Amino acid sequence: MCGIVGYTGDKQAAPILLAGLEKLEYRGYDSAGLAVRKGKSLPEIVKAKGRLIALKEKTNAGKAIHGNCGIGHTRWATHGEPSELNAHPHATEDREVVGVHNGIIENYQELREKLIKKGYSFYSDTDTEVAVKLVHYYYENYGQNPIDSLARAMTRIRGTYALAFMFKEYPEEIYVARQDNPMILGQGVGETFVASDVPALLPYTRQVYYIGNQEMARLHKGEITFYNIDQEVIEKELIEIKWDAEAAEKGGYEHFMMKEIYEQPRAVRDTVNAVLKNGRIDLSDAGLDEKTIRSIGRIYIVACGSAYHAGVAMQYVMEELARIPVRVELASEFRYRNPILEENSFVIIISQSGETADSLAALRLSKEQKIPTLAIVNVVGSTIAREADHVFYTLAGPEIAVATTKAYSAQLIAGNLLSIQFAYAKGKLDEKRYKELIEALQKLPEQIQKVLDDEKERIQWFASKYANAKDVFFIGRGIDYAVGMEGSLKLKEISYIHSEAYAAGELKHGTISLIEDGILVVSVLTQKELYEKMISNMVEVKCRGAYLVAVTMAGNYKVEDTVNFALYIPETEECFTPSLAVIPLQLLGYYVSVSKGLDVDKPRNLAKSVTVE
Numbered sequence: 296m297c298g299i300v301g302y303t304g305d306k307q308a309a310p311i312l313l314a315g316l317e318k319l320e321y322r323g324y325d326s327a328g329l330a331v332r333k334g335k336s337l338p339e340i341v342k343a344k345g346r347l348i349a350l351k352e353k354t355n356a357g358k359a360i361h362g363n364c365g366i367g368h369t370r371w372a373t374h375g376e377p378s379e380l381n382a383h384p385h386a387t388e389d390r391e392v393v394g395v396h397n398g399i400i401e402n403y404q405e406l407r408e409k410l411i412k413k414g415y416s417f418y419s420d421t422d423t424e425v426a427v428k429l430v431h432y433y434y435e436n437y438g439q440n441p442i443d444s445l446a447r448a449m450t451r452i453r454g455t456y457a458l459a460f461m462f463k464e465y466p467e468e469i470y471v472a473r474q475d476n477p478m479i480l481g482q483g484v485g486e487t488f489v490a491s492d493v494p495a496l497l498p499y500t501r502q503v504y505y506i507g508n509q510e511m512a513r514l515h516k517g518e519i520t521f522y523n524i525d526q527e528v529i530e531k532e533l534i535e536i537k538w539d540a541e542a543a544e545k546g547g548y549e550h551f552m553m554k555e556i557y558e559q560p561r562a563v564r565d566t567v568n569a570v571l572k573n574g575r576i577d578l579s580d581a582g583l584d585e586k587t588i589r590s591i592g593r594i595y596i597v598a599c600g601s602a603y604h605a606g607v608a609m610q611y612v613m614e615e616l617a618r619i620p621v622r623v624e625l626a627s628e629f630r631y632r633n634p635i636l637e638e639n640s641f642v643i644i645i646s647q648s649g650e651t652a653d654s655l656a657a658l659r660l661s662k663e664q665k666i667p668t669l670a671i672v673n674v675v676g677s678t679i680a681r682e683a684d685h686v687f688y689t690l691a692g693p694e695i696a697v698a699t700t701k702a703y704s705a706q707l708i709a710g711n712l713l714s715i716q717f718a719y720a721k722g723k724l725d726e727k728r729y730k731e732l733i734e735a736l737q738k739l740p741e742q743i744q745k746v747l748d749d750e751k752e753r754i755q756w757f758a759s760k761y762a763n764a765k766d767v768f769f770i771g772r773g774i775d776y777a778v779g780m781e782g783s784l785k786l787k788e789i790s791y792i793h794s795e796a797y798a799a800g801e802l803k804h805g806t807i808s809l810i811e812d813g814i815l816v817v818s819v820l821t822q823k824e825l826y827e828k829m830i831s832n833m834v835e836v837k838c839r840g841a842y843l844v845a846v847t848m849a850g851n852y853k854v855e856d857t858v859n860f861a862l863y864i865p866e867t868e869e870c871f872t873p874s875l876a877v878i879p880l881q882l883l884g885y886y887v888s889v890s891k892g893l894d895v896d897k898p899r900n901l902a903k904s905v906t907v908e
């Protein structure tokens with residue numbers, strides 16, 4: 296969601312800014328812009344609505360804009376429509392102060408009115424223009440000191456932000472400030488960078504600083520100075536990024552999503568192996584010992600989007616194995632419903648990015664109530680990872696496609712590992728069963744690979760036939776319902792087909808009235824005990840005209856008497872089937888999107904990391 300890139304050094308800035316913005320395209324955006332200055336000259340600002348290619352064409356791939364210091368931005372509209380006028384960077388009329396911003400300034404109306412009274416006028420609908428003019432107000436009235444003016448503005452602004460500014464009297468310098476919005480600073484030799492995420496920096500440097508909340512920094516060529524809100528200089532630790540740059544490239548695949556689907560066996564294997572020591576699960580890296588686990592009486596899992604779906608699956612596994620009551624909640628609901636968290640509760644936040652605004656707020660709310668928190672996070676050093684009491688890292692690696700696949704799969708595995716260990720610590724598993732469950736987890740990577748190998752082509756064929764579907768339903772019972780939720784989201788988010796997931800037993804209470812000739816119904820049925828009940832529900836929709844697809848266990852070939860198209864997954868422990876059943880559903884979403892000629896990796900209106908409410 297919005298992307299910031301900044302550069303100061305000896306090279307021409309614009310091509311570097313454009314290349315960095317390209318690496319952040321996955322975050323989702325609808326317009327883009329650059330501000331670049333050459334020495335002491337005023338910055339040149341160029342903006343364009345739509346994809347980055349428009350900005351590249353306007354600037355001859357950046358070559359037409361001269362200067363060695365600049366900031367760039369991709370905007371995902373919040374205040375004001377996507378347009379060139381509303382695109383960042385924003386500036387004062389005299390271009391004394393120029394800035395870009397990610398996040399939302401909640402009190403922007405009030406600040407705007409105050410500034411109007413001071414003689415300012417506004418050309419855009421954005422909260423960012425308000426921030427720029429507020430900083431300018433302090434800059435002009437309090438001695439033209441960038442850090443002082445940013446600090447004063449920060450005490451007035453309510454909301455979330457990552458800000459990057461340039462000030463006329465400070466050539467070759469960029470000033471940044473942060474509150475609850477991702478931002479990292481890159482240290483090069485004779486050059487420095489700022490970006491919203493690591494991939495934008497990887498071609499230039501692996502040495503980065505994480506800037507904390509309510510902190511600021513001054514970037515000069517090769518030099519970064521950090522300040523706290525009291526404007527005191529503070530020290531930060533330089534961190535080396537260990538990712539392989541190729542991990543954030545397509546590596547021969549047509550889309551990141553397909554590459555990431557194929558990385559799932561590796562993501563699952565790495566996540567399991569990281570906590571297995573001598574054949575046993577060891578959660579000491581997450582700071583979870585048996586005593587802590589035994590004290591847990593109730594678990595709240597809180598997350599958004601696919602991470603929420605991983606949480607729904609985890610609820611079934613945790614309750615089944617560890618017999619600990621679990622409640623799963625959408626972070627955006629949890630944070631505003633004044634939840635009653637009992638003393639022996641434990642809150643688990645699941646988040647790929649570790650930056651999702653609602654999930655972060657849920658984490659903070661739990662901490663305020665003195666409830667211990669565990670974050671299942673993919674991005675090392677992200678805000679949620681830094682603030683949670685315990686962290687379990689999924690090792691999916693950088694995920695670029697907006698629609699998550701490998702991070703979701705790694706979250707499922709994290710949920711399984713925690714459930715097994717919690718069950719063991721609570722005395723619900725004997726040694727033999729403990730080992731069997733771990734062995735089943737270790738087998739999942741090769742089984743995922745098998746589903747990919749066996750079913751990919753059939754799904755591709757099927758997707759091309761059904762790409763024109765208007766409505767699709769995903770049905771399942773128990774943990775299969777959790778998988779259906781994820782399958783439905785995958786399809787709708789990248790193919791723009793209306794799709795819903797329904798608990799199969801609930802269909803009769805209204806939704807079945809929507810079933811008519813040719814409606815696609817995808818049924819997930821992996822649970823022995825619920826198999827016949829599922830078949831009954833499937834027959835009910837079939838006789839009303841539905842076209843039935845089933846995802847079930849290899850061996851259940853009799854399902855073909857009922858369904859039009861069947862997909863099979865290998866045998867595993869019943870509570871681990873989501874890891875396999877989701878694979879055909881991901882492929883279905885992918886191939887329908889490809890058949891429709893859509894932008895698979897960057898679906899309309901969506902953002903990878905949702906840093907606003």
Ligand code: G6P
Pocket residue numbers: 599600601602603645646647648649650651654697698699901902903904905
């Ligand atoms: C966005 C992404 C989803 C993701 C959700 C939660 O909507 O498009 O793929 O599941 O945010 O993100 P998180 O980073 O917290 O897992």
